[in-house]
Amino acid sequence: MSLQHAVLGFLNRGAYTGYDLKRLFAASVRHFWSAQQTQIYQTLADLERRGWASMKLVRQDDRPNRKEYTITEEGRAELRSWLGQPRAEPPIRSPFLVQIFFSGELEDDEILAVLEEKVEEIRGVLNLFETGTVSQPVFVKEMPKREQFFWYLTLDYGIESARSSLQWLEGAIEKIRSHAYEGGLEAAFTQRSSS
Numbered sequence: 602m603s604l605q606h607a608v609l610g611f612l613n614r615g616a617y618t619g620y621d622l623k624r625l626f627a628a629s630v631r632h633f634w635s636a637q638q639t640q641i642y643q644t645l646a647d648l649e650r651r652g653w654a655s656m657k658l659v660r661q662d663d664r665p666n667r668k669e670y671t672i673t674e675e676g677r678a679e680l681r682s683w684l685g686q687p688r689a690e691p692p693i694r695s696p697f698l699v700q701i702f703f704s705g706e707l708e709d710d711e712i713l714a715v716l717e718e719k720v721e722e723i724r725g726v727l728n729l730f731e732t733g734t735v736s737q738p739v740f741v742k743e744m745p746k747r748e749q750f751f752w753y754l755t756l757d758y759g760i761e762s763a764r765s766s767l768q769w770l771e772g773a774i775e776k777i778r779s780h781a782y783e784g785g786l787e788a789a790f791t792q793r794s795s796s
Contacts, residue, residue: 604636605653608644609680612654612672614744619645619668629752633759645670653679701773709777716777720770727763730756 611617611625619642626636636644645668648654653676659667672680697719704712744752776782781789 603683604634604640604644605648606680606683607634607636608641608648609653609672609676609683612648612670613677613680616657616669616671618670630755633755648676652676709780713774713777716770716774720767720774723763723767723770727760727767730760730763 607626607630608622611622617625619638622641622645623636623638626634626641645654645656649656649670653673654670655673657669657671659669661667700715701712704715707715776789
């Protein structure tokens with residue numbers, strides 16, 4: 602996903618500062634797209650240069666002035682064009698799977714420790730999705746029902762992906778603990794090929 606288009610999507614809902622946008626990213630799309638504060642500010646400057654967003658300086662007496670950005674008609678047209686086109690997913694690049702691929706070099710207890718740590722990480726993510734700020738962000742209540750539906754659809758994807766990862770990890774741990782590799786590949790992976 603283009604960070605520019607994600608920012609345009611938020612600006613399509615209202616005027617925001619870079620700080621506001623960082624909070625919105627953290628409370629909404631972080632389960633599939635994260636952005637650093639500096640990236641957001643660079644993107645806002647780029648959107649303004651392209652004519653897709655405009656900036657208004659809001660003077661404040663008790664704090665530094667705010668730079669509020671809004672989407673322009675050109676930005677709205679770009680967002681709608683981008684939304685209407687199918688997007689190819691980039692190839693998967695997973696350092697974790699590279700680590701697993703070469704883990705035949707490790708003893709069982711070493712790789713089990715890695716996998717069990719990953720299980721805890723995924724359980725934490727799943728808990729956040731199901732009960733945390735990602736599942737119940739305050740701003741979603743302000744959105745029209747149709748927009749809420751599509752936001753929750755992406756959350757559903759995140760939950761299902763986390764559950765799938767957790768299932769795979771638990772299965773991998775069980776196979777290593779039972780020394781499934783000693784019975785050969787066919788024995789270790791018959792469940793997968795028969796399903």
